[in-house]
Amino acid sequence: MKWKNKVSVVGTGIFTLLGIAYIMPILIVLMNSFKKKVYINKEPFVLPTEKTWNGLENYLTAIDKYELLSSVGWTVFITVGSVLVILLCTSMCAWYITRVQGRFTRGLYLLCVFSMVVPFQMVMFTLSLVADRTRLNTPWGIIIIYLGFGAGLAVFMFCGFVKSIPLEIEEAALMDGCTPLRTFFSVVLPIMKPTYISVGILETMWIWNDFLLPYLVLDLNKYKTISIAIQYMKGSYGRVDMGAVMAALIIAVIPVIIFYLSCQKHIIKGVAAGAVKG
Amino acid sequence: MEKAMKRYMPIFVLPTLCAFILGFVIPFVMGVGLSFCEFTTVTDARFVGLSNYVRAFQDTVFRHSFWYTALFAVVSLVVINVFAFALALALTQKMRGTNIFRTIFFMPNLIGGIVLGYIWQLIFTGVLEKYNTALGLNEWYGFAGLIILVSWQQIGYMMIIYIAGLQSIPGDVMEAAQIDGATRLRRLFLVTIPMMMPSITICMFLSVTNGFKLFDQNLSLTAGEPSKMSEMMALNIFNTFYGRTGWEGVGQAKAVIFFVIVVGIGLIQLRLTRSKEVQQ
Numbered sequence: 001m002k003w004k005n006k007v008s009v010v011g012t013g014i015f016t017l018l019g020i021a022y023i024m025p026i027l028i029v030l031m032n033s034f035k036k037k038v039y040i041n042k043e044p045f046v047l048p049t050e051k052t053w054n055g056l057e058n059y060l061t062a063i064d065k066y067e068l069l070s071s072v073g074w075t076v077f078i079t080v081g082s083v084l085v086i087l088l089c090t091s092m093c094a095w096y097i098t099r100v101q102g103r104f105t106r107g108l109y110l111l112c113v114f115s116m117v118v119p120f121q122m123v124m125f126t127l128s129l130v131a132d133r134t135r136l137n138t139p140w141g142i143i144i145i146y147l148g149f150g151a152g153l154a155v156f157m158f159c160g161f162v163k164s165i166p167l168e169i170e171e172a173a174l175m176d177g178c179t180p181l182r183t184f185f186s187v188v189l190p191i192m193k194p195t196y197i198s199v200g201i202l203e204t205m206w207i208w209n210d211f212l213l214p215y216l217v218l219d220l221n222k223y224k225t226i227s228i229a230i231q232y233m234k235g236s237y238g239r240v241d242m243g244a245v246m247a248a249l250i251i252a253v254i255p256v257i258i259f260y261l262s263c264q265k266h267i268i269k270g271v272a273a274g275a276v277k278g
Numbered sequence: 279m280e281k282a283m284k285r286y287m288p289i290f291v292l293p294t295l296c297a298f299i300l301g302f303v304i305p306f307v308m309g310v311g312l313s314f315c316e317f318t319t320v321t322d323a324r325f326v327g328l329s330n331y332v333r334a335f336q337d338t339v340f341r342h343s344f345w346y347t348a349l350f351a352v353v354s355l356v357v358i359n360v361f362a363f364a365l366a367l368a369l370t371q372k373m374r375g376t377n378i379f380r381t382i383f384f385m386p387n388l389i390g391g392i393v394l395g396y397i398w399q400l401i402f403t404g405v406l407e408k409y410n411t412a413l414g415l416n417e418w419y420g421f422a423g424l425i426i427l428v429s430w431q432q433i434g435y436m437m438i439i440y441i442a443g444l445q446s447i448p449g450d451v452m453e454a455a456q457i458d459g460a461t462r463l464r465r466l467f468l469v470t471i472p473m474m475m476p477s478i479t480i481c482m483f484l485s486v487t488n489g490f491k492l493f494d495q496n497l498s499l500t501a502g503e504p505s506k507m508s509e510m511m512a513l514n515i516f517n518t519f520y521g522r523t524g525w526e527g528v529g530q531a532k533a534v535i536f537f538v539i540v541v542g543i544g545l546i547q548l549r550l551t552r553s554k555e556v557q558q
Contacts, residue, residue, distance in 0.1 A: 008371070008372060008373045008374065009374075011368070011371065011373045012373055012374045012375050015368070015369075015373070015375065015379045016375070018379075019378070019379050019382040019383070022382055022383060022386075022430075023382060023385070025397050025398060025401055025430070026397065028400065028401060029397050029400060032400065040400070041400075041403060041404075041407075042407075043404075044400050044401065044403070044404035045404055089293045089294045089297070090294055092289070092290045092291075092293075092294075093290060093291050093293075093294035093295070095290065096283065096286075096287065096290035096291050097291070099283060100283055100284060100287075108291075108295065111298075111303070112298070115298075115302050115306075117540060117541050117544045118302075118306065118537060118540075118541075119490075119491050119512070119533075119536060119537055119540050120491075120493075121491075121493075121512050121515045121516070121533045121536055121537075122306065122309055122533045122534065122536065122537040123302065123305035123306050123309050124516075124519070124533075125309065125312075125519050125526065125529065125530060125533070126304070126305035126306075126308040126309045126312065127301065127305040129305075129308075130300060130301075130304055130305055130308075134300065136300075144297050144300065144301065145297075145300075145301045146301075147293070147294065147297040147298075147301065148297035148298045148299070148300050148301020148302050149301045149302055151294050151297065151298045151301075151302070152302070155294070174282060179282075179286070180282055180283045180286045180290075181286060181289065184290075205388060208390065209388075209389070209390030209391065209392075209393075209494075210390075211390065211391060211392050211493075211494045211497075212493060212494070212516075226390075226393075227390050227391075227392040227393065227494070230392055230393065230396065231392055231497075231498065234396060234498070245396065246400075249393055249396055249397060252389075252390070252393045253389060253393060256388045256389055256390075257385070257388075259388070260385060260388050261381075264381060267384075267388075268380075268384065268438055271384075271387075271435065271438055271439075272438055272439060272442045
C-alpha cells in the first residue's frame with residue numbers, strides 16, 4: 001500500500017512538470033507580447049528586462065492599428081449566429097426526416113452523411129463563386145453558408161439521437177391536439193438538450209477557428225475574423241510587427257481559454273460523442 | 279402522425295435544405311463538372327475532357343506534395359496515437375490531479391490552426407536561430423515542426439477518446455485476468471488493447487484524415503517554404519487555384535483527386551469498424 005502511494009506521488013510530480021511543459025508555448029508567447037518588437041525574434045526565450053519591456057504597447061498597436069477588436073467582434077457574431085441557426089434549423093430538419101419516412105427524407109439523410117466526408121478543398125472555389133454571386137459575402141450571409149456546409153454533421157448527430165426517443169411521447173402530444181411545431185418545441189426540444197450542447201460545442205470549435213471559408217467568402221476589405229486578421233498581419237509584405245502579432249495571438253487565445261474553462265465538462269463530453277459518431 | 283407532419287415540411291426542412299443546396303450541393307456538382315473544363319471565371323468554361331487530370335498528374339510539385347502528405351499522415355498517426363494512448367493509460371490510474379492534467383493536455387485542441395502555427399513559429403525560429411539556420415531552409419525542418427505542432431494539438435483530443443474507451447472496459451474482465459495471474463504487461467496486450475480496438479480504429483483514422491486535410495497549420499508555419507517543398511496537398515490545391523492564372527481547372531481536378539483519396543480512407547475505415555463489430 002505504501003509503495004503504491006509513493007508511485008502516485010511521483011506520478012503527480014512528473015505530470016505536473018509535463019503539464020507545465022505542455023502549456024509552455026502559450027506562456028512564451030505571453031511573455032514576448034510584453035517585449036519591444038525588435039527583441040522578440042532575437043531572444044524569444046529570455047524574460048523581458050528593463051531594456052526590452054514594452055508594457056501594454058503591443059496590445060494597443062494591435063487594437064488601434066490592426067483593428068483587432070472589430071475582428072474579435074465579427075468572429076463572435078459569426079460564430080454565435082451560425083451556431084444558433086445551425087442548431088435550430090438542423091434539429092428541426094433531423095426530427096422531420098427521421099419521423100417521416102420516404103424516398104425524399106432518406107435521400108436527404110444520405111446526402112448529409114456524404115457531405116461530412118467531403119474535404120473543403122473540393123468545393124472551396126465554387127463555393128466562393130456562389131457566395132459572391134448571391135451576395136452572401138457578409139457576416140450575415142456567411143451564416144447561411146455555414147448552415148449549408150455544417151448541416152451534414154449536425155443533421156447526422158441529431159438524427160442519431162431522435163431515433164432513440166420513444167415515439168409514444170410525441171404521439172401523445174399530437175393526440176392531445178398539439179401541432180407538430182408545438183410538439184417539437186415543447187416536447188422534443190427539451191429531450192434533446194444534451195445533443196444540442198454537444199453539437200453546439202463541436203460547431204463552435206469549428207467556426208471560431210475556421211480560416212479558409214471566411215477568407216474566401218467574406219469581403220475582406222470590410223470584415224475580418226481573428227484568424228484572417230492574424231494571417232494579414234504576418235503575411236503582409238514589408239516589416240512584420242512581431243510585438244503586435246504576439247499580442248494578437250494572446251487576444252485570440254484568451255476567449256478560447258475562457259470558453260474552455262467555463263464549460264470544460266460539456267466540451268470533453270461533446271468531443272467524445274462527436275468522435276464516436278463521426 | 280406522418281400526415282399531420284407532412285404539411286409542416288416547409289417549416290421544418292426547407293431552411294436547411296435550401297442552405298444545404300446552396301452551400302454544398304451546387305458547389306460540389308459544379309466542382310466536379312469544372313474539373314473537366316478550362317476556365318478562369320465560370321462563364322468562360324470550355325470542356326477539355328481529362329486534360330486537367332493529366333496536367334495535375336504531370337505536375338511534379340503536386341506529386342511531391344502527395345508523398346509528403348502521405349508520409350506526414352503516417353508519421354503523425356504513429357506519434358499522436360502512441361503518446362495519446364500512453365497518456366490515457368497513465369491518467370486513468372489512481373493519482374492526484376488527473377482531472378487537471380486532462381484539462382491541460384486537451385486545451386491546445388481548441389486553438390485555431392493559424393494561431394497554433396504562429397505560436398510554434400516563434401519557438402522553432404528561436405531554437406533554430408541558435409544553430410544559425412531557419413525553418414524555411416529545409417523541408418524536413420518544416421516536416422518535424424508540423425509533426426510537433428499537430429501532436430501538441432491532437433494528443434489531448436485522442437487521449438479523451440482513449441480514456442472514454444478505457445473507462446468502458448468492464449472491471450470484471452480485468453479482475454478475471456488478474457486472478458488468472460496475468461502480469462501487468464500481459465493484461466495490457468491481451469485484455470486492454472483488444473478491448474480498445476474500436477477506439478483505436480477511430481483515433482487512427484481521425485489522425486490520418488486530419489493529416490491529409492491539414493491546411494491552416496501548413497500555411498502559417500511554413501507556407502510551403504523552401505520553394506514549395508513543404509507544401510502539403512491542401513495547400514498545393516489552394517495555391518494552384520489562387521496563385522497561377524490559367525490553372526483553375528487543374529486546381530479543381532486536383533481537388534477531385536484529393537476528395538477521392540479522403541473518401542477512400544473513409545471507406546476503408548467503415549469496412550474495418552464494421553468487421554470488428556461482427557467479431558465482438
